[in-house]
Amino acid sequence: MRPFRYERPEDTDAAVALLSEHDGARPLAGGTNLVDLMKLGVATPDVVVDVSRLPLDTVDPLDGGGARIGANVRNADLAAHPLIRRDYPVLSRALLSAASPQLRNLATTGGNLLQRTRCVYFQDVTTPCNKREPGSGCSAIGGYTRYHAVFGHSDDCIATHPSDMAVALAVLDATVVALGPGGERRIPAADFHRLPGDRPHLDTVLERDELVVAVELPPPVTGAVSTYRKVRDRASFAFALVSVAAHLEIDDDEVITGVRIACGGVAHKPWRAARAEELLTGRAASTAAFAEAADAELADATPVEGAEFKVPLLRRTIIAVLRDLAAEATGGRAGITGEEGPR
Numbered sequence: 001m002r003p004f005r006y007e008r009p010e011d012t013d014a015a016v017a018l019l020s021e022h023d024g025a026r027p028l029a030g031g032t033n034l035v036d037l038m039k040l041g042v043a044t045p046d047v048v049v050d051v052s053r054l055p056l057d058t059v060d061p062l063d064g065g066g067a068r069i070g071a072n073v074r075n076a077d078l079a080a081h082p083l084i085r086r087d088y089p090v091l092s093r094a095l096l097s098a099a100s101p102q103l104r105n106l107a108t109t110g111g112n113l114l115q116r117t118r119c120v121y122f123q124d125v126t127t128p129c130n131k132r133e134p135g136s137g138c139s140a141i142g143g144y145t146r147y148h149a150v151f152g153h154s155d156d157c158i159a160t161h162p163s164d165m166a167v168a169l170a171v172l173d174a175t176v177v178a179l180g181p182g183g184e185r186r187i188p189a190a191d192f193h194r195l196p197g198d199r200p201h202l203d204t205v206l207e208r209d210e211l212v213v214a215v216e217l218p219p220p221v222t223g224a225v226s227t228y229r230k231v232r233d234r235a236s237f238a239f240a241l242v243s244v245a246a247h248l249e250i251d252d253d254e255v256i257t258g259v260r261i262a263c264g265g266v267a268h269k270p271w272r273a274a275r276a277e278e279l280l281t282g283r284a285a286s287t288a289a290f291a292e293a294a295d296a297e298l299a300d301a302t303p304v305e306g307a308e309f310k311v312p313l314l315r316r317t318i319i320a321v322l323r324d325l326a327a328e329a330t331g332g333r334a335g336i337t338g339e340e341g342p343r
């Protein structure tokens with residue numbers, strides 16, 4: 001590991017000042033990603049700004065409903081928080097599907113959002129990687145691509161974003177609150193991570209001298225159901241091959257009045273399935289409708305070579321998640337379970 005300066009600011013303004021003053025400064029929270037990358041020589045900060053003791057570690061109800069989650073709330077504490085478990089089960093389930101209990105005890109809300117890709121070439125400094133070293137090339141193209149993209153990739157980068165929590169936040173229409181030298185800025189969670197384009201070294205829209213201070217959740221919708229399902233190579237302690245977070249509102253006539261779907265493991269950011277959502281809104285809930293929506297969403301999929309299996313896997317996962325949510329919302333009434341519908 002290269003030598004670096006260690007700073008422990010007293011408050012968020014001092015932390016932002018340190019980030020502004022030093023180009024090579026990076027915040028340190030739980031350290032479960034940053035320290036690993038420093039050991040590998042992938043991250044080489046000159047100044048490590050330890051923000052882990054800043055008082056950003058509470059979950060507070062917001063006036064008018066909703067919740068504000070401090071950036072330092074640990075993933076384990078957030079998943080277990082009574083308000084989150086009751087009103088935002090999709091978030092609790094996404095968090096519990098990630099990493100291991102030991103890691104979740106250290107990992108924070110801010111750090112989880114800012115964690116880097118698990119592309120093996122990104123982590124191997126002996127190989128070219130445009131994300132690690134802009135302009136050097138992409139070793140994954142034509143290489144090991146089992147965890148790589150299906151949507152929105154570019155000639156410069158085909159990596160996926162690894163966070164489970166971020167997929168849940170995208171479906172919840174959450175807001176990321178960032179503090180910079182000019183004050184606070186609010187960013188919709190669905191717009192926080194970027195597609196790679198020709199600048200894959202930028203994972204998010206956060207400026208280098210901004211600190212994530214909180215994530216805000218809107219008030220829960222009465223009667224809505226939500227969940228998160230992750231498909232992976234092992235039952236635990238593995239990143240998503242594909243994942244689906246979904247939120248569903250169904251009226252007494254079994255008509256879908258609200259639907260939000262976000263997919264993980266398939267793009268450089270949580271992939272909001274806008275086309276499927278549009279197709280389902282106002283339709284009667286049925287497995288055939290869910291299959292049609294999944295097919296519409298996947299019509300534009302361009303899986304990279306080696307990740308083609310993710311297209312049918314994601315299709316089945318979207319259908320299964322929506323079907324189970326519809327059954328939950330309606331007490332398992334007929335017309336929702338049954339035949340899968342057309343391919």
Ligand SMILES: Cc1cc2nc3c(=O)[nH]c(=O)nc-3n(C[C@H](O)[C@H](O)[C@H](O)COP(=O)(O)OP(=O)(O)OC[C@H]3O[C@@H](n4cnc5c(N)ncnc54)[C@H](O)[C@@H]3O)c2cc1C
Nearest residue numbers: 029030031032033034098099108110111112114163164212
């Ligand atoms: C073996 C293993 C398995 C894992 N499995 C999963 C998994 O299945 N799913 C999953 O989602 N994750 C998984 N993770 C990743 C883990 O969730 C992340 O490492 C963790 O969430 C990062 O949080 P942290 O607080 O430790 O961040 P740190 O390592 O401290 O920081 C990570 C990044 O965020 C930046 N940062 C931290 N806080 C802030 C802030 N407030 N504002 C701005 N920038 C900030 C840091 O500078 C750094 O770039 C796994 C990790 C490991 C090691």
Ligand code: SF4
Nearest residue numbers: 119129130138157158
């Ligand atoms: S896919 Fe992206 S992260 Fe992986 S080697 Fe290519 S440029 Fe680097």
